[in-house]
Amino acid sequence: MDDPREDAPTDPYRTRGAFALSAFRRERASGGRFAWAALLATCVAVCVAPMGCGSSEEHAVAPERTQGSLPARTVRALQACAEEGTGRLRRQAYEIGFKVELTDDRVQAVAPKGPRLDDAGLERCMMNALRTMADAGFSTDRTELVSYGGHLPARGVLANVTVLPEIVKLAEVVVAGPGGVTIVVVVVVVVIAAVVLSEDKPQEEVVEAIKRWPRKVLEKCQPRFDECLGNQYQPDWNQEMFGEKKDCRSCFDECKKDKGQWPNYKCPPPGWKPN
Known part of the structure; x- marks a missing residue:
């Protein structure tokens, strides 16, 4: 079985993708840059909301991680999607972003963010590739999360629960299909942990x-x-x-x-x- 923590993918996609990425950026310049700030703001807004009516207004956020890489197996799956589906696209270069929510070492949700592709089937293929992604070391050690959380005031069953999201920005991946069509895939992983904090435990x-x-x-x-x-x-x-x-x-x-x-x-x- 493949090791989900295998080395970050470089060949052949990054090698042949370097030229494609520069070409894409020239085309993208006329249409505006990808809205990173909006994407990250959405991630944080969704993930740090307190749980329950009786919960505290306090929450904790684990420090933002530096860029990581998608597992090589996931990149191969994205490349397979591109080879099968880019023939249905109308342009030569695209960028698409995805938000991946990870809880307890499992992908819980995948959603496209920002610019979209012309073909819904190709988007679904890429989302399915990300849904099967292994943790690949994105999750923070749970003992660290406890230390970040602190203690919340006891106000009912859910008062002692806090949500600890951590945003992991991954390096861009370029995949290519027949005819030189290229897609820059941008993935933000939001690692979520619910910590139950109690003075007597x-x-x-x-x-x-x-x-x-x-x-x-x-x-x-x-x-x-x-x-x-x-x-x-x-x-x-x-x-x-x-x-x-x-x-x-x-x-x-x-x-x-x-x-x-x-x-x-x-x-x-x-x-x-x-x-």
């Missing part, structure tokens, strides 16, 4: 709570996701709002973000109806 128990939290969410969401895949057609009463088929992947992602609450209104289980 030793630090080892806090670290164990961090490890258990995402798995508990997945244990709640995964059975509903499997059930949805086995029954993908919307009931008649829900088709006007959400179409003929359920978007099971979207509902699965929403369930994980909502800490295990499946969106019945969007992907109703068999026999379920709103009150």
Whole structure:
């Protein structure tokens, strides 16, 4: 099995991509630069919100990491997408950005940010390549996260939970398809950890709570996701709002973000109806 921490990819994509990147930047100059500030602001705004009505206004953010690199396996998957899909594009050079949320060493969500491609199928292929990405060392050591978090005032069950996002900026990757079409792929990884802080718990128990939290969410969401895949057609009463088929992947992602609450209104289980 490939080691997800293998050396950062350089050949052949960066070698043949150097010329493509300079050509792309000449074309991009007329259309404005990629909105990095907006992307990073969105990441932080989404990730540092306190959890629960009783939670503290305080939050902690782990220090921003310097640039890293995508795992070589992921770059190969992106290159395969380019070789299969760039023939459907209308221009010779593109840039696309993605935000990847990583929790408990697993990719939880992938979303495009900024400029888009002409072809939705190629975008989906690239998003799927990023969804299967291994951690590759992006996650901060959990004992460090505890030290960053400090203690929050006790105000109910969720009062002692803080979200610790860390933004990891990755080096640009250039992939190319037939006919010299090139795509600059920009990825920002947002590493998120939920830390349960309590005055009466030793630090080892806090670290164990961090490890258990995402798995508990997945244990709640995964059975509903499997059930949805086995029954993908919307009931008649829900088709006007959400179409003929359920978007099971979207509902699965929403369930994980909502800490295990499946969106019945969007992907109703068999026999379920709103009150």
